[in-house]
Amino acid sequence: MSKTITIDEDAYKLLASMKQNGRDSFTKVILRHIYRPADTCGELLDLMENAPPPTVEMEVLNRVAEGRARRSGGRK
Numbered sequence: 523m524s525k526t527i528t529i530d531e532d533a534y535k536l537l538a539s540m541k542q543n544g545r546d547s548f549t550k551v552i553l554r555h556i557y558r559p560a561d562t563c564g565e566l567l568d569l570m571e572n573a574p575p576p577t578v579e580m581e582v583l584n585r586v587a588e589g590r591a592r593r594s595g596g597r598k
Contacts, residue, residue, distance in 0.1 A: 529537070540551045554574075560566035 537548050537551050540555065541548075557569060560569055
């Protein structure tokens with residue numbers, strides 16, 4: 523069963539930008555990004571075990587790794 527919802531233009535643009543390909547539906551986008559809060563630790567564990575792996579931007583990860591070797595000039 524499907525339902526009709528009304529959203530503003532900004533929300534529509536945001537959802538559309540999150541589509542992974544032309545065949546991706548708004549339902550899939552919403553279910554991929556919106557999670558129901560867990561009521562128990564067991565539910566949280568189930569959610570974590572079934573969650574897809576996080577996406578990692580290698581460029582950002584490499585910059586973080588390079589920056590870890592440098593000193594920030596903190597305390598003296």
